[in-house]
Amino acid sequence: MTPTFSILNIRLFIAFKVLFNSRFYYPVFTILFLDFGLTVAQFSILNAVWAATIVLAEVPSGALADIIGRKKLLVFATFIMIFEIGIISFIPKTDPSVIFIVFLVNRVLSGLAEAAASGADEAIAYDSLTAQGDPAQWGRVLEILMRFQSIGFIVAMSVGAAIYDPNLLEKICRFFGFAISLSQETTMRFPLYLTFILAICAFVTTLRMEDPNSGPSASDIKTAPVRQAFGLTLKAGLWIFKTPFALSVILFGMLFDGIIRMIITLSSQYYRMIDLPESTFGIIGSLVAMFGLVIPKMAKKITEKKSPSFALWITAILTISGLSAMSFFWPYAGLIPALITFSAMYFTGFFVSFYINQITSSDQRATVLSFKGLAYNISYGVLGILYALVLKIKKQGIQSEHLENAVFVDTFSWFPITFIIWFFIVLAIYVLWLKKPSPSQQDE
Numbered sequence: 393m394t395p396t397f398s399i400l401n402i403r404l405f406i407a408f409k410v411l412f413n414s415r416f417y418y419p420v421f422t423i424l425f426l427d428f429g430l431t432v433a434q435f436s437i438l439n440a441v442w443a444a445t446i447v448l449a450e451v452p453s454g455a456l457a458d459i460i461g462r463k464k465l466l467v468f469a470t471f472i473m474i475f476e477i478g479i480i481s482f483i484p485k486t487d488p489s490v491i492f493i494v495f496l497v498n499r500v501l502s503g504l505a506e507a508a509a510s511g512a513d514e515a516i517a518y519d520s521l522t523a524q525g526d527p528a529q530w531g532r533v534l535e536i537l538m539r540f541q542s543i544g545f546i547v548a549m550s551v552g553a554a555i556y557d558p559n560l561l562e563k564i565c566r567f568f569g570f571a572i573s574l575s576q577e578t579t580m581r582f583p584l585y586l587t588f589i590l591a592i593c594a595f596v597t598t599l600r601m602e603d604p605n606s607g608p609s610a611s612d613i614k615t616a617p618v619r620q621a622f623g624l625t626l627k628a629g630l631w632i633f634k635t636p637f638a639l640s641v642i643l644f645g646m647l648f649d650g651i652i653r654m655i656i657t658l659s660s661q662y663y664r665m666i667d668l669p670e671s672t673f674g675i676i677g678s679l680v681a682m683f684g685l686v687i688p689k690m691a692k693k694i695t696e697k698k699s700p701s702f703a704l705w706i707t708a709i710l711t712i713s714g715l716s717a718m719s720f721f722w723p724y725a726g727l728i729p730a731l732i733t734f735s736a737m738y739f740t741g742f743f744v745s746f747y748i749n750q751i752t753s754s755d756q757r758a759t760v761l762s763f764k765g766l767a768y769n770i771s772y773g774v775l776g777i778l779y780a781l782v783l784k785i786k787k788q789g790i791q792s793e794h795l796e797n798a799v800f801v802d803t804f805s806w807f808p809i810t811f812i813i814w815f816f817i818v819l820a821i822y823v824l825w826l827k828k829p830s831p832s833q834q835d836e
Contacts, residue, residue: 394524396532401520404601405513406537408466411594412473412509414544416552416583419674422660424556427580428480429488430495436780438499443773445503447766450510454762455625457512461603462758466516469508470595476501477591481584485577511761516601518749518757523604530749531695534742535688542684549681553674555582628759636826637700638751638760642767643818644704645744648711650771651811652737654779655715658800659730662718665801666726676727680734687735691742703743708815710736715808721801775810782806 396402417424425435457465476498483494521527554560558574565572632638655662660673668676694703714733718726744764752760786799 393526396521396525396529397536399520399524401601401604402517402525402533404597405517405520406533406540408470408513408594408597408601409537410540410544411590411597412470413541414548414590416548416555416586416590418545419549419553419677420556420580420583424580424583425495427576428485428491428495430492434492434495438495440773440776441496442499442503443769443776445500446507446510446769447773449504449507450766450769451625451629451759451762453504453507454511454759454765455628457508457515457758457762458624458756462512462516462519463598463601463603465508465512465758466598466601467595469505469512470591470598472501472505472508473591474588474595476505477584477588481581481588507762507765510765511758514745514749514761515754515758516603519754520604522754531692531746534745535692538684538688538738538742542681545681545684546678549674549677551586552583553677555586556580624756624759628756628763631756632760632763635751636822638748640822640826641700641744641747642764643821645740645764646767646771647811647814647818648707648736648740649768650775651715651807652711652733652740653768653772654775655718655730655733655807656737657776661800662721662726662730662804665721665797667723668727680731683731683735683738687738688742691739691746695743695746700743700747703739707736707739707743710739712808712812712815715811719805719808721804779803779806 422435425438430438453465479494480498483491485491517533518527518530521530521533556579558576558579561574561579562572565574632642663673663676691703694706710732714729714731714736717729718733720726748760748764749757782803783799786803
């Protein structure tokens with residue numbers, strides 16, 4: 393039995409996740425699009441296209457990963473990442489309609505890359521661990537992964553926000569004796585250039601991966617014709633619905649992920665409403681990323697010593713308390729409940745991955761994980777549309793920024809109320825219909 397972190401695919405899996413997800417433009421995501429000349433409405437359309445692409449491609453890509461091999465899907469994902477980052481990194485800032493089309497292509501390709509990587513990455517790592525090591529160490533792998541991802545996010549958030557600011561870069565250059573004049577039009581591309589480099593590194597990382605021998609049926613699956621993707625998708629979907637624990641984990645996961653991800657999307661506006669200066673947004677993002685250094689260890693201990701129900705209630709209490717307190721918009725102090733809410737995202741990611749991989753067979757692992765990703769993005773997309781409708785109704789006739797901010801504050805309570813209602817609905821479904829023995833007692 394090979395030590396867990398001596399397995400090449402485990403190390404490459406961690407490197408891939410860090411390189412693929414630590415994007416330097418994240419702290420300036422919204423204003424980057426706007427500085428290219430896009431409008432807020434166009435930005436919203438582009439995000440909707442991105443989510444729709446993932447929803448449409450998520451499950452088919454997972455089935456393809458189980459059929460033709462996980463490595464091929466990951467190589468495809470990183471190749472697409474290089475292309476989608478490249479086209480917006482080097483596009484001239486000219487006709488706004490041309491820029492919108494290029495960014496539209498970027499969002500479609502980004503969605504395809506996310507869908508191709510989703511499921512295939514965890515599947516290749518977990519199967520490698522099963523083939524060469526001890527699958528009971530998956531919790532340890534997730535713990536280390538989240539720590540490295542947090543370090544990557546800290547670097548990306550801090551550096552990305554800093555190099556976007558031309559005034560800060562000019563001051564740094566003057567400190568080192570260089571008199572350089574920089575414009576926003578120049579520096580706004582710097583986070584994209586660094587992300588482009590990460591994309592190339594991620595591509596090289598996936599080329600070094602090897603698909604493991606995942607079990608007696610793995611070779612048969614890999615040589616099956618691509619037309620069997622539909623059959624495998626149907627099989628995995630039926631397995632989820634016939635496996636109450638798996639369905640429960642996905643339902644609760646999509647509820648937590650959808651709500652909290654919406655809050656993260658709106659976090660910069662929330663920070664403004666609690667009087668935090670924009671210069672602190674990158675620092676706050678780095679602070680949130682630091683949770684990944686401690687929460688995975690806590691989550692791992694919970695999965696080892698406590699029941700899945702205990703994990704659920706811990707995450708629910710953090711989410712409900714955080715969202716409810718955020719609704720008060722306390723100046724400065726409102727950051728504390730925001731951090732509590734964001735911490736629940738780390739617990740959700742760890743718990744869902746741990747329990748789903750624990751009970752899913754190798755031959756359909758990527759497909760099942762893709763169903764999880766599909767559920768997450770449907771939840772996020774539906775919540776986004778509903779919230780946009782709520783804002784539209786509330787903002788009828790309102791033009792001033794002050795009144796729009798007031799509407800944002802007024803409608804924010806929609807999030808904790810929605811979460812509480814749906815949490816107890818899903819809980820009732822679990823208790824009355826889905827409740828079964830613990831995962832260790834279930835058959836695959």
